[in-house]
Amino acid sequence: MLEVKNVTKRYGKNIACNDVSFTLEPGTLTVLLGPNGAGKSTIIKSIIGFLKFEGSITVNGVNNKTPEARKYLGYIPELPSLYPNLTVIEHMEFIARAYKLTDYKDRIDMLLTRFELDDKRKKFGDELSKGMQQKLNLCLGLLPDPDILLLDEPMLGLDPHAIKELKNYIEELRQAGKTMFISTHIIDSVDMLWDRTIIMQGGQIRANVARDEIEGSGKSLEDLFFEVTEGIEKEAVSSSGDEA
Numbered sequence: 001m002l003e004v005k006n007v008t009k010r011y012g013k014n015i016a017c018n019d020v021s022f023t024l025e026p027g028t029l030t031v032l033l034g035p036n037g038a039g040k041s042t043i044i045k046s047i048i049g050f051l052k053f054e055g056s057i058t059v060n061g062v063n064n065k066t067p068e069a070r071k072y073l074g075y076i077p078e079l080p081s082l083y084p085n086l087t088v089i090e091h092m093e094f095i096a097r098a099y100k101l102t103d104y105k106d107r108i109d110m111l112l113t114r115f116e117l118d119d120k121r122k123k124f125g126d127e128l129s130k131g132m133q134q135k136l137n138l139c140l141g142l143l144p145d146p147d148i149l150l151l152d153e154p155m156l157g158l159d160p161h162a163i164k165e166l167k168n169y170i171e172e173l174r175q176a177g178k179t180m181f182i183s184t185h186i187i188d189s190v191d192m193l194w195d196r197t198i199i200m201q202g203g204q205i206r207a208n209v210a211r212d213e214i215e216g217s218g219k220s221l222e223d224l225f226f227e228v229t230e231g232i233e234k235e236a237v238s239s240s241g242d243e244a
């Protein structure tokens with residue numbers, strides 16, 4: 001279980017995350033929605049241990065910055081940071097060695113095939129198109145097969161085949177009992193099976209709802225998103241004449 005408790009992150013006077021608390025239950029897929037600048041990347045970077053923050057984040061009860069906690073965590077950043085003079089296969093082997101993986105060759109083959117990079121093995125990082133870089137970024141994040149996977153805007157820049165493949169892969173990970181946390185500002189991109197949605201705006205959590213709560217309310221995720229982030233609710237609009 002991953003617990004985020006009262007996390008606040010300030011950049012000078014700007015508060016990127018303000019007293020954010022939530023829990024990721026094991027084996028669940030949580031979607032983090034919010035407009036640009038809501039604080040989604042900040043909370044993900046805090047969880048993975050890249051940022052200093054106030055509050056606490058624990059993985060199975062252990063501080064997220066300890067080696068013990070970090071071995072459970074995986075991260076796919078929004079923007080790839082590749083080495084221009086390493087090839088695709090060298091990037092994959094670099095990650096395999098960094099994570100001390102054993103018997104990883106078949107997993108590399110599987111990932112490169114699924115994300116259509118198999119014929120690009122010998123291409124250098126700076127020879128890849130933006131979409132291919134994004135796909136390699138995904139493969140690098142998926143290779144260690146962590147128990148808790150954080151994906152920051154993973155669909156950005158992907159072609160339709162890769163989006164479909166990623167959604168299938170996410171569903172397989174979900175069925176294998178992995179815990180996933182996926183941030184996006186594109187509601188349509190998370191039409192896969194999710195268990196919980198957290199909506200952030202202005203650095204704060206504005207809603208944290210289980211799938212059956214939304215389905216039971218008869219609203220779509222989009223309805224809820226606009227209701228929460230823009231105050232657009234049918235009843236509220238019709239009663240707006242009550243305001244002074």
Ligand code: ADP
Nearest residue numbers: 011014016034035036037038039040041042043
């Ligand atoms: P999101 O991922 O939801 O688009 P971010 O977490 O990137 O939002 O940003 C939240 C807020 O923090 C924004 O106001 C953004 O400008 C600010 N911010 C993010 N990173 C930095 C940084 N390195 N320095 C200063 N402000 C930052």
